[in-house]
Amino acid sequence: MKLSDRLAAATMHATARWTVRYGEVLRFAGSDLPRPRLIRVPTRHGRVRVHVYRPLAEPVPGAAHVHFHGGAFLMRYPFMDDWWCRYLAATTTVPVLNVDFRAAPYVAYPVAHHQCHDVAEWAAQGGGDLGLDGDRISVGGFSSGGNLAASVGLQARDGGHWLPALQVLGIPVLDFHGESGHDERGMITPQLRALVRRVYFPDPASRLEPWASPLRAPDLSGLPPAVVLTAERDVLRHDGRRYAMRLREAGVPVHHDETPGADHYFLTENPVRARTTMAMVAESIRSAIAEGTSKTE
Numbered sequence: 001m002k003l004s005d006r007l008a009a010a011t012m013h014a015t016a017r018w019t020v021r022y023g024e025v026l027r028f029a030g031s032d033l034p035r036p037r038l039i040r041v042p043t044r045h046g047r048v049r050v051h052v053y054r055p056l057a058e059p060v061p062g063a064a065h066v067h068f069h070g071g072a073f074l075m076r077y078p079f080m081d082d083w084w085c086r087y088l089a090a091t092t093t094v095p096v097l098n099v100d101f102r103a104a105p106y107v108a109y110p111v112a113h114h115q116c117h118d119v120a121e122w123a124a125q126g127g128g129d130l131g132l133d134g135d136r137i138s139v140g141g142f143s144s145g146g147n148l149a150a151s152v153g154l155q156a157r158d159g160g161h162w163l164p165a166l167q168v169l170g171i172p173v174l175d176f177h178g179e180s181g182h183d184e185r186g187m188i189t190p191q192l193r194a195l196v197r198r199v200y201f202p203d204p205a206s207r208l209e210p211w212a213s214p215l216r217a218p219d220l221s222g223l224p225p226a227v228v229l230t231a232e233r234d235v236l237r238h239d240g241r242r243y244a245m246r247l248r249e250a251g252v253p254v255h256h257d258e259t260p261g262a263d264h265y266f267l268t269e270n271p272v273r274a275r276t277t278m279a280m281v282a283e284s285i286r287s288a289i290a291e292g293t294s295k296t297e
Contacts, residue, residue: 167225177208
């Protein structure tokens with residue numbers, strides 16, 4: 001790894017808590033929730049910190065939504081999505097597990113992908129003293145977190161032990177080998193995408209692996225139902241659109257919602273429409289959890 005790449009990635013890693021503010025105008029609900037409980041979950045790459053947001057109302061028994069924050073695999077700052085975790089916990093009455101997976105330049109693929117899967121699988125296996133149920137666990141994330149959520153779905157299917165009730169893929173990046181949208185200009189620059197490839201995916205062959213680039217998976221059948229969120233001006237919209245189409249072709253139920261006129265920070269750019277989008281996602285999680293509940297009762 002070039003020293004310049006390592007320095008750039010390390011700077012993004014260290015300064016995210018002061019530079020990321022995109023969700024502040026979206027605190028529609030959940031501000032009155034208590035500070036999340038910190039737990040540590042074992043994974044094949046060491047213990048991972050997980051922040052558990054619990055609703056004030058009686059939570060849905062056995063249910064949880066496992067969330068993976070964005071930040072281009074370079075920013076290790078789960079509280080960038082504190083507003084989202086609070087919103088979901090408050091509006092769905094489902095506890096939210098916000099995963100503090102490790103990020104580049106201190107680890108490379110597949111560390112974060114494995115850690116996120118292992119936390120979700122741990123939740124599906126009961127979640128320690130949380131008392132969770134595998135049929136009532138959903139996963140989701142934004143941007144690189146959307147990639148992680150899609151990867152967790154593939155890893156879970158391929159492992160054959162459990163399957164999330166729902167995958168929420170928000171403005172996801174789903175192909176690190178291809179150059180979809182490379183000639184466009186937007187919030188996600190070609191320089192940033194190139195930096196991520198060099199630092200988190202330093203082995204070019206790894207970018208072809210389905211767990212790294214879910215669009216490269218030859219078969220998407222048997223995956224969980226999906227909510228795919230894209231934005232009309234986001235250079236990553238092609239990934240989300242193609243994945244939604246391929247999921248449908250594979251027989252997977254998909255709800256694809258695209259915010260018109262918006263770039264990558266699609267919810268912040270249109271906070272009025274964001275209320276509708278966020279409510280739709282919350283209802284989708286509630287419905288998926290309810291369906292999982294009915295299977296086990």
